[in-house]
Amino acid sequence: MYPRPFEYVRAESVGQALDLKSDTGGRFIAGGHSLLPMMKIRMTSPGTLIDIGRIDDLRGISSNGGFTIGALTTHSMLASESAAGFPAALKEAAGMIGDPQVRNRGTVGGNVAHADPASDLPTVFAALGATMTAMSKGGATRDMAAPDFFTGLFESALNEDELLTAIRLSAEGESQGSAYAKLFNPASRYAIVGACAVVDVDGDGTCTSCTVAVGGLTPKATVLESVADGLVGNPITDDSAEAAARAAVDEVGDDIMGDLYAGEDYRRDMLPIFVGRALVAAGARAG
Numbered sequence: 500m501y502p503r504p505f506e507y508v509r510a511e512s513v514g515q516a517l518d519l520k521s522d523t524g525g526r527f528i529a530g531g532h533s534l535l536p537m538m539k540i541r542m543t544s545p546g547t548l549i550d551i552g553r554i555d556d557l558r559g560i561s562s563n564g565g566f567t568i569g570a571l572t573t574h575s576m577l578a579s580e581s582a583a584g585f586p587a588a589l590k591e592a593a594g595m596i597g598d599p600q601v602r603n604r605g606t607v608g609g610n611v612a613h614a615d616p617a618s619d620l621p622t623v624f625a626a627l628g629a630t631m632t633a634m635s636k637g638g639a640t641r642d643m644a645a646p647d648f649f650t651g652l653f654e655s656a657l658n659e660d661e662l663l664t665a666i667r668l669s670a671e672g673e674s675q676g677s678a679y680a681k682l683f684n685p686a687s688r689y690a691i692v693g694a695c696a697v698v699d700v701d702g703d704g705t706c707t708s709c710t711v712a713v714g715g716l717t718p719k720a721t722v723l724e725s726v727a728d729g730l731v732g733n734p735i736t737d738d739s740a741e742a743a744a745r746a747a748v749d750e751v752g753d754d755i756m757g758d759l760y761a762g763e764d765y766r767r768d769m770l771p772i773f774v775g776r777a778l779v780a781a782g783a784r785a786g
């Protein structure tokens with residue numbers, strides 16, 4: 500399939516990208532790994548593509564107590580980040596995305612702006628409590644908490660005239676551990692079920708806090724409150740994690756989506772297994 504004809508312009512700076520957006524009403528393109536396939540099947544046909552892929556200011560990870568990840572940082576860069584305190588779940592999830600071509604071209608900004616329910620990074624950012632920063636023409640910026648950023652199936656809180664510039668995260672503390680577990684589609688490697696757990700433990704190995712987010716089976720990355728109720732105050736073992744993870748099924752309820760690759764019932768059965776695995780792996784990394 501070929502896309503409909505389009506104009507192509509390359510932005511050299513964030514300011515120019517936003518001016519071009521305002522002038523042409525076009526669509527940003529970063530790695531092109533989600534947008535171009537959609538254009539080829541004509542699910543979308545922008546009149547102008549605004550290539551932001553060479554704006555160096557948007558690429559890379561900087562640390563200043565926490566971490567700021569530029570929107571053009573690739574999945575490979577996330578997976579190979581070695582700074583102390585960089586969240587293990589994020590490295591792990593980025594390393595599980597697609598194949599080497601996708602990880603070398605796909606960007607964190609494109610991944611979250613696209614808000615594909617089967618993507619991995621939205622789930623991780625929701626669990627980590629990340630903050631998304633968007634900029635509009637003139638340079639005004641707006642911060643959004645990750646759980647509020649993902650609003651529905653392929654929908655985010657990003658306004659049409661905004662460019663996502665960066666994502667901010669706290670550094671992982673010594674008593675903290677995080678992990679991502681995924682049941683992946685064997686062809687595309689997108690998530691059928693994705694679960695991210697972030698836990699804190701005290702000196703005795705007792706869980707003192709726990710945040711779990713899931714994706715793949717829900718229309719958007721979803722933070723689950725009920726899993727923590729069963730785990731906080733207990734040591735994190737295979738049994739306690741499995742028992743706590745069962746609450747995920749009730750909390751997700753009717754929000755579970757099925758498709759050609761995996762039906763609703765199958766995903767519902769898999770959900771506590773992958774939540775449990777993420778909890779146990781996060782617990783093993785904490786403390």
Ligand SMILES: Cc1cc2nc3c(=O)[nH]c(=O)nc-3n(C[C@H](O)[C@H](O)[C@H](O)COP(=O)(O)OP(=O)(O)OC[C@H]3O[C@@H](n4cnc5c(N)ncnc54)[C@H](O)[C@@H]3O)c2cc1C
Binds near residue numbers: 531533536608611688
């Ligand atoms: C074969 C294959 C397998 C894949 N497997 C996985 C997987 O296992 N897990 C997973 O999570 N993903 C997977 N992906 C998706 C991949 O991670 C994409 O790279 C990512 O979703 C989009 O990033 P991109 O840079 O290519 O964005 P693009 O395709 O360039 O853009 C996607 C959308 O985001 C918008 N956009 C891009 N950057 C910005 C910005 N800075 N501000 C505002 N809007 C912006 C664009 O306008 C467009 O609407 C796969 C893709 C392919 C082709």
